Amino acid sequence: MMSKKYLTALFAAASFLALAGCASPTVITLKDGTQIQTTDKPGFDEDSGFYEFEQIDGKPVRINKDDVHTIKKM
Numbered sequence: 487m488m489s490k491k492y493l494t495a496l497f498a499a500a501s502f503l504a505l506a507g508c509a510s511p512t513v514i515t516l517k518d519g520t521q522i523q524t525t526d527k528p529g530f531d532e533d534s535g536f537y538e539f540e541q542i543d544g545k546p547v548r549i550n551k552d553d554v555h556t557i558k559k560m
Contacts, residue, residue: 511560514539516553528557 512524514537528539536548537557 511542512539513558513560514549514554515556515558516549517555518553522547522549523560527559 510527512527514522514524514528516522523542524539525542525544526539528537530537530551534548535551537551537554538546538548540546
């Protein structure tokens with residue numbers, strides 16, 4: 487029979503892996519060469535024409551799609 491401590495550790499590890507799988511850190515390169523790291527894949531608002539995302543430091547950002555050169559997963 488598995489101990490409660492072992493099951494707790496197993497559950498914690500599985501939870502961590504599930505959460506890590508959800509995030510997709512991304513690097514956005516602007517046309518001027520500036521690179522911005524995001525915590526997840528940026529969302530695109532078609533009505534406004536802006537990408538919306540959260541930087542690594544937690545700051546929310548909006549960038550015009552015309553300023554974006556590339557968006558790559560890290």
